[in-house]
Amino acid sequence: MVRELRRLLIAPERLAPLVALTGEEERYLTRVLRFCVGDRFAVIDGRGSLWTAVLGESASAQLEQSLEAPLERHMPPTPHLVLASAVVKRDFEVVLRMAVELGVDRLIPLLCDRTAVQGSLRLDRWRSIAAEAAEQCERLWSPQIQEPMTVHQLLALKDQQDAGLWMTTRRDGLPLLGSVLADLPLENLPGLWLACGPEGGWSPDEEQAAEAAGWEPVDLGPRILRSSTACVSGLSSLSSTRFERCGV
Numbered sequence: 001m002v003r004e005l006r007r008l009l010i011a012p013e014r015l016a017p018l019v020a021l022t023g024e025e026e027r028y029l030t031r032v033l034r035f036c037v038g039d040r041f042a043v044i045d046g047r048g049s050l051w052t053a054v055l056g057e058s059a060s061a062q063l064e065q066s067l068e069a070p071l072e073r074h075m076p077p078t079p080h081l082v083l084a085s086a087v088v089k090r091d092f093e094v095v096l097r098m099a100v101e102l103g104v105d106r107l108i109p110l111l112c113d114r115t116a117v118q119g120s121l122r123l124d125r126w127r128s129i130a131a132e133a134a135e136q137c138e139r140l141w142s143p144q145i146q147e148p149m150t151v152h153q154l155l156a157l158k159d160q161q162d163a164g165l166w167m168t169t170r171r172d173g174l175p176l177l178g179s180v181l182a183d184l185p186l187e188n189l190p191g192l193w194l195a196c197g198p199e200g201g202w203s204p205d206e207e208q209a210a211e212a213a214g215w216e217p218v219d220l221g222p223r224i225l226r227s228s229t230a231c232v233s234g235l236s237s238l239s240s241t242r243f244e245r246c247g248v
Contacts, residue, residue: 046142162191
């Protein structure tokens with residue numbers, strides 16, 4: 001029954017027994033969804049909890065459960081899925097939305113040696129898209145969208161206990177991503193990272209630095225894919241493997 005209710009993501013610091021809605025949230029409920037006073041919907045905090053709420057007057061919503069006892073509460077999924085994706089010229093927002101739908105827990109936009117950015121880096125818009133996608137696909141844990149960084153900053157960021165997989169092409173003898181995932185002890189890993197480069201591929205310096213930092217180069221198969229396609233394909237493999245073996 002709860003799954004059938006439309007969801008609204010409210011930041012934890014804004015939650016109260018009587019939630020004050022922003023103008024944008026009220027417009028979404030009343031004009032887009034055509035809700036009226038008394039209609040019910042779900043409120044999520046992006047940190048694993050869900051309440052049902054009733055739309056009130058004066059841009060407000062009354063929670064039907066106490067803040068301390070939500071209707072649903074889920075632990076964060078493990079291993080944590082991290083996607084480090086090069087910012088591609090036209091498809092990055094599509095990659096972002098699909099990554100959220102596929103279950104990414106943390107997305108890191110990468111500025112690589114061969115990145116060709118078209119327009120400005122719109123972090124606020126990316127986070128807004130991620131929030132909308134989390135609502136749509138009924139996630140209780142919202143992903144973290146980080147500030148863009150370079151490859152060398154990424155390599156310094158990953159914890160040594162996490163597994164890092166480095167998708168690359170045009171190299172003979174690389175193991176397929178699926179084969180590597182099958183051999184990883186996912187149940188004992190805190191985090192599983194996947195890096196996907198730009199349309200022009202990784203630079204030799206980036207490839208060497210990644211392997212020196214302990215990342216394992218992997219291949220997706222015989223075809224050369226667009227960066228956006230590779231990201232979605234690779235993350236889909238991680239997500240389905242985690243669900244099959246860890247149930248999340």
